[in-house]
Amino acid sequence: MAEWHARVLARFTPELVLFDLDGTLIDSVPDLTTAIDAMLQQLGRAPAGREQVSHWVGNGADALVRRALTAGDETAAWLLTSEQVAPARQAFDQAYMQALHHATGAYDGVEEFLRSSPAPMVLVTNKPRVFTEPLLQSLGWQPYFQLLLCGDDLAQKKPHPAPLLHACEQLGVAPQQALMVGDSRNDVEAAKAASIACAAVSYGYNHGEPIADSQPDWLLDDIRQLLAL
Numbered sequence: 481m482a483e484w485h486a487r488v489l490a491r492f493t494p495e496l497v498l499f500d501l502d503g504t505l506i507d508s509v510p511d512l513t514t515a516i517d518a519m520l521q522q523l524g525r526a527p528a529g530r531e532q533v534s535h536w537v538g539n540g541a542d543a544l545v546r547r548a549l550t551a552g553d554e555t556a557a558w559l560l561t562s563e564q565v566a567p568a569r570q571a572f573d574q575a576y577m578q579a580l581h582h583a584t585g586a587y588d589g590v591e592e593f594l595r596s597s598p599a600p601m602v603l604v605t606n607k608p609r610v611f612t613e614p615l616l617q618s619l620g621w622q623p624y625f626q627l628l629l630c631g632d633d634l635a636q637k638k639p640h641p642a643p644l645l646h647a648c649e650q651l652g653v654a655p656q657q658a659l660m661v662g663d664s665r666n667d668v669e670a671a672k673a674a675s676i677a678c679a680a681v682s683y684g685y686n687h688g689e690p691i692a693d694s695q696p697d698w699l700l701d702d703i704r705q706l707l708a709l
């Protein structure tokens with residue numbers, strides 16, 4: 481088991497680490513793009529490509545499909561009715577289930593952190609459970625996490641603080657003793673609203689914007705920077 485880096489210890493000693501998944505632990509955009517482009521092709525539309533898809537990830541599968549259907553127009557995306565979205569969502573779900581772990585891999589340093597984390601870990605992702613569980617199983621990561629909280633487990637998802645607070649409560653850790661690690665403003669906003677310290681990684685998606693703008697407590701280029709290695 482590794483020790484926390486002095487920069488973390490100077491503030492507090494985390495008793496629980498809450499991890500985001502997509503863009504933080506894994507680069508899932510290649511496989512998400514395969515699924516989104518297969519869906520668009522079925523609908524007779526042009527493919528979106530990885531760059532666009534990377535800007536649409538982070539608020540769960542429903543938001544991703546809505547954004548793809550409206551070429552990223554956020555207002556138009558949420559004006560679509562559930563009935564309008566349903567066939568596309570079905571096509572996406574089928575394609576993503578097939579593609580789940582073809583090109584998705586862990587970022588540098590992630591495996592090392594997971595193996596040697598100084599504190600118990602929970603996964604708090606907006607990804608639906610139907611994809612998260614088989615993907616974690618395929619990565620062999622399920623034993624690392626005390627709890628998985630997926631995007632469809634609770635009524636609210638990040639940036640709402642509810643999943644983070646729920647995780648703390650389940651593990652019996654005060655929010656002030658937990659650390660959120662994520663890549664997007666959804667993670668930072670959820671952490672701030674829950675009074676949870678937040679480290680953000682600079683290499684993730686964050687809708688194509690710099691995560692520094694959200695002012696996390698720590699900005700990391702590599703998750704191992706949290707550790708005294």
Ligand SMILES: O=C(O)COP(=O)(O)O
Pocket residue numbers: 500501502503537538539540541544604605606607608638
């Ligand atoms: O939008 C998604 O499905 C990804 O969610 P995550 O970044 O919270 O892991």
